[in-house]
Amino acid sequence: MRNVHGFLDNDVTLAFIRYGTIIVVKMMLMSTITAFFRMKKKAFVNPEDTASFGKGENAKKYLRTDPDVERVRRIHLNDLENIIPFLFAGFFYSFSGVSLSTALLHYRIFLGSRIFHTIAYLVPLPQPARGLAWMAGYLVTFSMMYKIIMIAFTMS
Amino acid sequence: MRNVHGFLDNDVTLAFIRYGTIIVVKMMLMSTITAFFRMKKKAFVNPEDTASFGKGENAKKYLRTDPDVERVRRIHLNDLENIIPFLFAGFFYSFSGVSLSTALLHYRIFLGSRIFHTIAYLVPLPQPARGLAWMAGYLVTFSMMYKIIMIAFTMS
Amino acid sequence: MRNVHGFLDNDVTLAFIRYGTIIVVKMMLMSTITAFFRMKKKAFVNPEDTASFGKGENAKKYLRTDPDVERVRRIHLNDLENIIPFLFAGFFYSFSGVSLSTALLHYRIFLGSRIFHTIAYLVPLPQPARGLAWMAGYLVTFSMMYKIIMIAFTMS
Numbered sequence: 001m002r003n004v005h006g007f008l009d010n011d012v013t014l015a016f017i018r019y020g021t022i023i024v025v026k027m028m029l030m031s032t033i034t035a036f037f038r039m040k041k042k043a044f045v046n047p048e049d050t051a052s053f054g055k056g057e058n059a060k061k062y063l064r065t066d067p068d069v070e071r072v073r074r075i076h077l078n079d080l081e082n083i084i085p086f087l088f089a090g091f092f093y094s095f096s097g098v099s100l101s102t103a104l105l106h107y108r109i110f111l112g113s114r115i116f117h118t119i120a121y122l123v124p125l126p127q128p129a130r131g132l133a134w135m136a137g138y139l140v141t142f143s144m145m146y147k148i149i150m151i152a153f154t155m156s
Numbered sequence: 157m158r159n160v161h162g163f164l165d166n167d168v169t170l171a172f173i174r175y176g177t178i179i180v181v182k183m184m185l186m187s188t189i190t191a192f193f194r195m196k197k198k199a200f201v202n203p204e205d206t207a208s209f210g211k212g213e214n215a216k217k218y219l220r221t222d223p224d225v226e227r228v229r230r231i232h233l234n235d236l237e238n239i240i241p242f243l244f245a246g247f248f249y250s251f252s253g254v255s256l257s258t259a260l261l262h263y264r265i266f267l268g269s270r271i272f273h274t275i276a277y278l279v280p281l282p283q284p285a286r287g288l289a290w291m292a293g294y295l296v297t298f299s300m301m302y303k304i305i306m307i308a309f310t311m312s
Numbered sequence: 313m314r315n316v317h318g319f320l321d322n323d324v325t326l327a328f329i330r331y332g333t334i335i336v337v338k339m340m341l342m343s344t345i346t347a348f349f350r351m352k353k354k355a356f357v358n359p360e361d362t363a364s365f366g367k368g369e370n371a372k373k374y375l376r377t378d379p380d381v382e383r384v385r386r387i388h389l390n391d392l393e394n395i396i397p398f399l400f401a402g403f404f405y406s407f408s409g410v411s412l413s414t415a416l417l418h419y420r421i422f423l424g425s426r427i428f429h430t431i432a433y434l435v436p437l438p439q440p441a442r443g444l445a446w447m448a449g450y451l452v453t454f455s456m457m458y459k460i461i462m463i464a465f466t467m468s
Contacts, residue, residue: 017404017464024397025457048436080236080392081187085180087400088243092173124204145181152173236392237343241336244399248329280360301337308329
C-alpha cells in the first residue's frame with residue numbers, strides 16, 4: 001500500500017485490515033445468500049420482482065415471506081449490529097499499543113464467532129450454539145472497547 | 157496509544173474516539189436489552205430458541221412478536237441508521253481544522269440526543285420528545301458533513 | 313483540513329472523503345423520506361406517534377404498515393447493507409497505491425449505482441433495473457476488497 005499514513009508500519013493495523021476485510025466480505029455474502037433463497041423459494045417482497053412469473057394472481061402468490069429467507073435476513077441484520085462495532089473498535093484498538101499476539105487473539109475469536117454464528121443460524125444448530133457464538137464476538141468487542149477507553153480517557 | 161499515526165496528537169480526534177466509543181457501547185447494549193425483553197416476554201422468532209420450553213405446541217406459542225421487543229429492535233435499527241453516519245462524519249470532521257470546543261459541542265449534543273432518544277423511545281415519552289431528540293442528532297451530523305464538504309471540495 | 317495525518321496529501325483519500333460524504337448524506341436522506349411518507353400516508357408504528365390524531369380507535373387506525381413506507385425502509389436497509397462495506401473498503405483502498413483515475417472510477421460507479429438503485433426502487437422501475445444497479449455497486453466494492461486483500465496479504 002502507498003504508505004502515506006504509516007498504516008502498514010503498524011503491524012496490528014495491518015492485521016486489522018486483513019481480518020476486517022474477511023469479515024466484511026462474509027457480511028456482504030449474506031446479500032447473495034438472501035437473493036439465492038428468494039429465487040429458490042420464490043418468495044419476494046416487491047411486485048416488480050415477480051413480473052417475470054406472469055401477471056395478476058399468478059405473480060401475486062410469490063409476494064410472500066418465507067421462513068428460510070427471513071432467517072438469512074436476520075443473520076444479515078445481526079451481522080450489521082455486531083460487525084459495525086467491531087470495525088470501529090478494531091481499528092482504534094490497533095493504535096492502543098496492544099501487542100500483535102493479543103490483537104490477533106481478539107480479531108481471530110471475532111472472525112471465528114461470526115462464521116460459527118452464521119453456520120449455527122443457517123443449519124440451524126440447537127441452542128445455545130448460536131447464542132454462545134454471538135456472545136464470544138460480543139465480549140471480544142467489549143474487551144477492545146475497554147482497552148480503548150482505558151487509554152483514551154487517561155490521556156490529558 | 158501507540159502514536160503511530162499521531163491520532164492522539166490531534167486532541168479533536170482523541171475527543172472523537174472518546175465520544176464515539178461511548179456511543180457505540182450504547183448501541184451495543186441494545187442487543188442485550190433485546191435479549192432481556194425476549195426472555196422476559198417469552199417472545200422468540202427462531203424455533204430452536206424455544207426448544208427449552210418443551211416440544212410441539214408448548215414451544216410454538218412462544219414464537220410470536222411482542223410490542224416491547226419490537227420497540228427495542230426499532231431503537232437498535234434507528235441507532236444503526238444514525239450512529240453510522242455520525243462515526244463517518246465525526247472521524248473526518250476531527251481533521252477539518254475545527255476547534256476543540258466546537259467539535260466537543262457537536263459530539264456532546266449527538267451523544268445526548270441518542271441517549272435521550274433511547275429513553276424517550278423506551279418509556280415511551282409523549283411526542284415530540286423522541287422526534288426532537290432524533291432531530292438534534294440528525295442536524296448535528298449534517299452540520300459536521302457540511303464542514304467536511306466545505307473543506308474537501310475546496311481543496312485542489 | 314488540519315493536515316495532521318496527511319489524509320489530504322493523499323489525493324485518493326481526499327476523493328474517498330468527497331464521494332463517501334455524498335453517499336452518506338444520500339443514505340441519511342432516507343430517514344427524512346421515511347418520515348415524509350409516514351406523514352403523507354398516515355402510517356405509524358408507535359402509539360405515541362398517533363396521539364395527535366385523537367384518542368382510542370381514532371388514533372389506532374393509523375397504526376398500520378403502508379406499502380410505500382415499507383418500500384422506503386427497504387431502500388434504507390439496503391443502503392446500510394451496501395454502503396457500510398463501501399466505506400470500509402473505500403477508505404483502505406485509498407491507501408493501496410491505486411491510481412487516482414482508477415479509484416475515481418470505483419467511487420463514481422458506486423455513487424451512481426446507489427443513486428440509480430434508490431430511483432429504481434422508489435418509482436419503481438421494472439426489473440432488472442434495480443437489480444443491475446445493486447449489482448454494479450456490489451461488484452465495485454468486491455473489486456476494491458480484492459485489491460486490499462492482494463496488498464495486505466502479501467506484505468510480510
